[in-house]
Amino acid sequence: MVFAMHLPDAIFIYLSQVQPESLFLINLAVATEQFGYGFGFTAYTLVMIMVSEGEYKTVHYAIGTGFMALGMMIPAMASGWIQEQLGYAHFFLWILLSTIPGFIVAALIRIDPAFGKGE
Structure with missing residues (x-):
């Protein structure tokens, strides 16, 4: 689920480099990102339930x-300024690099094999 949430960032790197005019391609990229975000949000919710x-x-x-x-709030507050400093092409590269800690933390989480199963 971590990959599903963060790999769509690579699609935005492609869009920022190529800057396609195809509305279908742009909408497909956004839909893929939203689908991946949904998976990631679900995973985070399940982890919160597990540790609660x-x-x-x-x-x-x-x-x-x-x-x-x-x-979500703190990065959103700074994202516009960072994008202006880096430009779109480098901004999405920075976004992809900034997901590395999330991959590391997710790898450290140990899930109880009995989690989510009926008692």
Whole structure:
């Protein structure tokens, strides 16, 4: 699911380099990105559910949701300025490089084989 969320960034690198005028191609790229984002969002939600065990499940889940929102808000605040400094071609390369920590952290997560199975 990590790949599904981050690999569409490579499509945007292609779009920024080629700058196609085909509305179909652009829409296909955006649809692919949204599909991948949906998978990634689902994975993050499942991880939050998995780690929200114990007496205060709701509080832990709410804190995880807050971190998720913060993880979208802070980069969004700086993205316009960064894009202006780097230009589109280099901006999406930077985006692809910035996904590396997410891949590393996802590789470190250990999922209980019994998670999600009926008791």
